Amino acid sequence: MKKRESLRKSVWTIISLVTLFLIWYLGSRNEELGRLMPDPVEVLKFIAAGFVAPIGKKLLWEHILWSLSRVLIGYVLACIVGILLGFAASWFKVGEAVIRPFYLLLRSIPSLAWIPLAILWFGIGEKSKYFIIFITAVMIIMTNVMDGVKAVSPELLGVARMLGTKEKQLFVRVVLPCAVPQIFNGLQVAVGSAWAAVLAAEMVRSSEGVGWIILAGQSSMNMVQIFAGIVVIGMIGLLLALLIRAAERRLCAWNVRGK
Amino acid sequence: MEQGKRKVQAKNLTKRFGELLVLDDISFDVMEGEFLCIVGPTGCGKTTFLNCLTKLYDITNGEILVDGAPINCKKNNISYILQESSAMEWLTVEQNIQFGLGIKRMPAGMKKERTEEMLELVGLTEYRNYYPKQLSISMLQRTVIARAFATYPELLLMDEPYGQLDLDLRFRLEDELVKLWQKTGTTVIFITHNVEEAVYLGERIMVLTNKPTKVKKIISCNLPRPRDVADERFVEMRNEVTELIRWW
Numbered sequence A: 001m002k003k004r005e006s007l008r009k010s011v012w013t014i015i016s017l018v019t020l021f022l023i024w025y026l027g028s029r030n031e032e033l034g035r036l037m038p039d040p041v042e043v044l045k046f047i048a049a050g051f052v053a054p055i056g057k058k059l060l061w062e063h064i065l066w067s068l069s070r071v072l073i074g075y076v077l078a079c080i081v082g083i084l085l086g087f088a089a090s091w092f093k094v095g096e097a098v099i100r101p102f103y104l105l106l107r108s109i110p111s112l113a114w115i116p117l118a119i120l121w122f123g124i125g126e127k128s129k130y131f132i133i134f135i136t137a138v139m140i141i142m143t144n145v146m147d148g149v150k151a152v153s154p155e156l157l158g159v160a161r162m163l164g165t166k167e168k169q170l171f172v173r174v175v176l177p178c179a180v181p182q183i184f185n186g187l188q189v190a191v192g193s194a195w196a197a198v199l200a201a202e203m204v205r206s207s208e209g210v211g212w213i214i215l216a217g218q219s220s221m222n223m224v225q226i227f228a229g230i231v232v233i234g235m236i237g238l239l240l241a242l243l244i245r246a247a248e249r250r251l252c253a254w255n256v257r258g259k
Numbered sequence B: 001m002e003q004g005k006r007k008v009q010a011k012n013l014t015k016r017f018g019e020l021l022v023l024d025d026i027s028f029d030v031m032e033g034e035f036l037c038i039v040g041p042t043g044c045g046k047t048t049f050l051n052c053l054t055k056l057y058d059i060t061n062g063e064i065l066v067d068g069a070p071i072n073c074k075k076n077n078i079s080y081i082l083q084e085s086s087a088m089e090w091l092t093v094e095q096n097i098q099f100g101l102g103i104k105r106m107p108a109g110m111k112k113e114r115t116e117e118m119l120e121l122v123g124l125t126e127y128r129n130y131y132p133k134q135l136s137i138s139m140l141q142r143t144v145i146a147r148a149f150a151t152y153p154e155l156l157l158m159d160e161p162y163g164q165l166d167l168d169l170r171f172r173l174e175d176e177l178v179k180l181w182q183k184t185g186t187t188v189i190f191i192t193h194n195v196e197e198a199v200y201l202g203e204r205i206m207v208l209t210n211k212p213t214k215v216k217k218i219i220s221c222n223l224p225r226p227r228d229v230a231d232e233r234f235v236e237m238r239n240e241v242t243e244l245i246r247w248w
Helices: A003-027 A040-052 A060-091 A093-106 A111-122 A125-148 A154-162 A167-203 A210-219 A221-253 B046-053 B093-104 B108-122 B137-150 B167-184 B193-201 B233-247
Strands: B006-017 B021-032 B035-041 B060-064 B078-081 B155-159 B186-189 B204-208 B215-220
Touching: A003 A040, A040 A111, A060 A093, A060 A111, A060 A125, A060 A154, A060 A167, A060 A210, A060 A221, A060 B193, A111 A125, A111 A167, A111 B167, A125 A167, A154 A167, A154 B078, A154 B108, A167 A210, A167 A221, A167 B093, A221 B021, B006 B046, B006 B186, B021 B046, B021 B060, B021 B186, B021 B215, B035 B193, B046 B155, B046 B186, B078 B137, B108 B137, B108 B204, B137 B155, B167 B186, B167 B193, B186 B193, B193 B233, B204 B233, B215 B233
Parallel strands: B035 B186, B035 B204, B078 B155, B155 B186
Antiparallel strands: B006 B021, B006 B060, B204 B215
16 A cells, blocks of 8 residues: 555656656747757756766866765754754753854845855855855754754653753753754755755855856856756755655654654 | 651642732642542643642742652652653653663663563553554553653652543553552652542542632542442542532
């Protein structure tokens, strides 16, 4: 029964993807629309060719690795800082009073707005790119960590205290495991946003990366290249999200198993 | 009541939520090894009392003492069962039951023995490796009850613990509670709105008034055990308590 259901779901997914591809394909044949959209077959060819012949100075997979390494560094930093600050700003009263105002001030600033500052502070090298990705991800992670901690029910804490749990143990034995699903949710959303921010990060002068592919496509009016960059960013983003979800399924089996 | 030690003392207990006076100057004692049932109309502040006792709420005035001192969960062996399930969702049934035992650093052998005993008692042996999200509400509540009983607490606080269970199981767990109480000499404070349950279980029954809550009357209930709900004296006592609740 379940197997059949999932089979049916994947059939629909495939139908929807094929339909999108067909619409795109037919649309690009149309004279008017064709000027706005390249032939998808051309785009796929461009992507395939990118693995053999360099786009700009590098092969496509090298561009992808460059971007991934930037995202990875910014994202891992954001995870460490975001989780620590998130806990500090929600579990400890003093931490909340000190950190929360800054959080509230900074969280609604879009990542693009950080670009000028990032350049002034870190120059046009790699550091400013890490910073832009970091600042995008860290806010999302903090938000989710704080929500997760705040959602721990006071009754549950009361019951645990009654059983003799000391305040220090309470964090490790109750608050932390209770907040884990929400934290994972944050990590997942953040990895998507961090990857999306790669374009913003690579707008700060670069000569490689998938964001650069799009920007270079824009300056050379190469629509096929722009679309190829978009498709690649989309695909990698999807893979990253799947990766985090797989990790969650292994680490928080208790939250998934019942469903 | 004259002999024995006072286990819990409530002295002039008053609790306000802003303007709303919920508990109005309540004083009473619970003796060591006693089984006290608290009954009262719905929303009269029964749960508020327990939340004050367990320090979930700050007390506006007065104090609650356990063994003559403010409650100390590291020293006193206390278990608390809430109305709603408070199972830890990231732990299996078995691990939930062991939570208190682990916190109290029970030796491994005893931990294992108690776990088996409790799984058997609430009929969850087959489900020991299930997570709470996979269980029904009744099974969740049984898990929580097993967790609370497992430590053989000296003070057992129960807030309508059986409300979610079907009748059959409720009767069985009421009997098990009495057995546990007789076996371990624990002190029990049991909150319920079910008069029959109170008369079936309690040694004393404390009837509360509507808000602002005061103690209406404390009735001694020394019917022989096991009690028979069809017994004449049982029915008489049940009616007496029902009357007290009805005419506030």
